[in-house]
Amino acid sequence: MSVLVVVECAEGEVKKSSLEVATYGAQVAAMLGTTATAIAVGEATEANLAKLGEQGIAKVLYDAEPRLKDFVNNAYTKLIATAAEQEGAQVLVLANSNIGASVGSRLSVRLKASLATNVVELPKTDGGQFVVKRGAFSGKAFSDVVLSGDRKIIAVKKNSLEAKHDAGKTAEVVAFAAQLADADFADAPKQVVMQEQTGGVLLPEAELVVSGGRGMKGPENWHLIEELAQALHAGTACSKPVSDVDWRPHHEHVGQTGITISPNLYIACGISGAIQHLAGVNSSKVIVVINKDPEAPFFKAADYGIVGDVFDVLPKLTAAVKELN
Amino acid sequence: MKFLVCISNVPDTTTKISFTPDNKEFNKAGVQFVINPWDEYALTRAIELKEANAGSTVTVLNVGEADTEPNIRKALAIGADDAIRVNAAPQDAFFVAEQIAAVAKDGGYDVILMGKESIDYNGFQVHGMVGELLGIPTVAPAMKLDMAGTTATLEREIEGGKEIVEVSAPFVASCQQPMCEPRIPNMRGIMTARTKPLKVVPAVGDAARTQVAEFALPPKKQGVKLIDAANAGELIKLLRNEAKVI
Incomplete structure (x- = not known):
């Protein structure tokens, strides 16, 4: 019995949301009286993987197969399933990201596990039940969900808990080979296109967000949002009407049918606060x-x-802000 | 090309959410139900691709009880050819995925589309479960979908960018903006929808793997603290010293 944590990496670094997931997984392992192992996906360095010890991870599995650098749904699913079987994982924890949701949903069928996404708190295990709290109704409510069966998969909402940093603790990094075949890479991306982010801050991972609505009157005024965001090292976002008229790109739209975020600070500028917008940001x-x-x-x-x-x-x-800094 | 579009029946986006007194169920009283907004992207894109590829059909699928039929008819009015309703209350994502997989297998569909997630459960799970049950590729969430013969080119959103992915039918995609401009029904569509076939089939498969024990509303805010616009810089000090978020 163990807890397996899926850690997403990019450009050598462990993503911030995966540091949160590692912390979550280590705490679940402690609750169950076992240890947490991580399986790393994406481009990682051994030094950064070893640092997952700071979040309480004992061991990190890493398959250095170069085709795993970019997200490939089938290959990632097989890699993680193989690791879960090898480790006898009872609980699998991943980020509630596009990668996490893609592989988590496939894994739940392959591993015959119960799955909860959008989870915002550590599980409760009193009375022999395994209960997680998750966001529902697009941020307008929460639900406590009972996960039945021997295996559980939990996708943790970003910024729901703070990553732990026990300086100096290191994890053992172990080479792992899932024996992937060419067929597992059939759905590999033909091309990956990254977008320039304001100040280099990725909105779904941002701790601070500055957001604009129709009150900004036009895209030519967005420098006011961007200047405040840059001073704060914040991400930028917008309301639905703004992305609908193409003042800002769709990936910045937060709300019921955009992305839901839960940063530490959300600054809304010229946004009236329609119920659909509030749903995306009220956590x-x-x-x-x-x-x-x-x-x-x-x-x-x-x-x-x-x-x-x-x-x-x-x-x-x-x-x-500049004065304060 | 045979398209299967899965729609779910959800509370209108302006709904104020409340629960039954025991907090076990969503309070449906006075609530207007609509086609899940994310699913509208899947539906409209399937209809656009059907129009561009002669001989294609669009079947709309819903897992729900009889009260979902007005929205199934709405999907037919928007342009789907026929509909299937699996007659069961959706218990959880896995239960719904099993129903979709059974219908897809039975009907030999080439392209299975759905919205990214439902705005009530927010699972973002069904796409992958269906793909895994059928052993076919899944692309989630897809922002763009083009078809050339049986090959699809999709843009898949990743955090901070996008991937261009090519897959061969059959496949599953979960759809989101800016894939298309969702259509609304016109009068002719509404008239023809009345006579389009809507088949009701029983549910199959195992029991649900998850159960909702209790719902809760988010804690109420304490009330807003207003700062004078003339002295706006004061806000930054409060954010640092009082709220301690910067």
Whole structure:
């Protein structure tokens, strides 16, 4: 019996969400009286994998097959399934990312496991049941879900818990070969295109987010959002109407039919706060709303608010951040 | 090409969510149900591809009880040719995936499309489960889908970018924006939808693997603290010293 954690890496580094997943997995292992092993996917360095010891991981399996550098659904599924069988994993933990959801859903069938995605807390195991809390109704509610069966797969929502850093602890990195065949790479991507992110901060992983709505009046004014985001090292986002009219790209749209995020700080600029938008952001820890309309519904969901013109307020905030830094 | 589009029946996006007094079930009273917005991308794209490829058909599939039929008819009005309803309340993602896989296998569908996830359960699981049950590739979430013969070219969203993926039918894709502009039914569509075939079939397969024990609403906010716009910089100090988030 053990806990297996799927760790996503890119350009040699372990993704921030995977450090959270590693922390989660190590804590589940401690609850079950066992150890946590990681299987790393993507491009990783041995030194960075060894550092997963800081999150409580005992051992890291890594298959250096070069074709595993980019995400290949079938190959990743087989790799992780092989590792799960070898380790006798009872609980598999991964990130609630596009990779995590793609392989997690296939693995749940292959390993005959029960699956919970969008999980926001550590499991409760009282009374012999295994219960996880997950986000539902697009951020408008939570549900406690009982996972039955001997095997469980948990996909942890990003930024739901803080990654632990026990400096100096290292994990043992072990070479792993899943004996993948050419056929396993049939659905390999023909091409991977990465987009330039504002200030290099990836929105789904961002701890701080500055977001704009129709109140920004046009894409030519977005430098005000970007300047504040850069000063804060924050990601940038937008509301649905803004991405619908192509002021901003679709991957920045947060809300019920965009992405749901739960950063530590969400600053909404010129967004009225329609219920569909709130659904995507209301699990943010602190919400700031800047809007010239004091009746904007978003103020009811906010922790801090400024009733004022975004074109006047944003430069002041950027200046104040720079002064503080 | 035979397209199978899976739709789910969800509370309208403006719904204020509440639960029954024991918090075990969603309170449906007074709630308007719609086709899951993500599924509308799958449906419209399938219809567009059908129109571009003579001889293709679009079948819409829903796992649900009789109360979902108005939205199935709506999908037919938008342009699907026929519909299948698996007569069962959807218990969990695996249960639904088993129904879809059984229908897909039985009907010999080439392309199985659905939305990225449902806006009520937010599982983002069914695509992969169906693909694995049928032993065919899955692409999730797909932002673009083009077909040339039996080969599909898709853009798959990854964190921070996209992958261009080529797969051969049969395959499963879970769809999201900006794949297409979802269509709404026109009068002619609504009239013809009334006579399009809607087949009701019984559920198959094993029991669900997960059960919802309890629902809860997010904790209420304490109330907003307003800062004077003339003194906006004060906010940054509060974020550092009081909220401790920067």
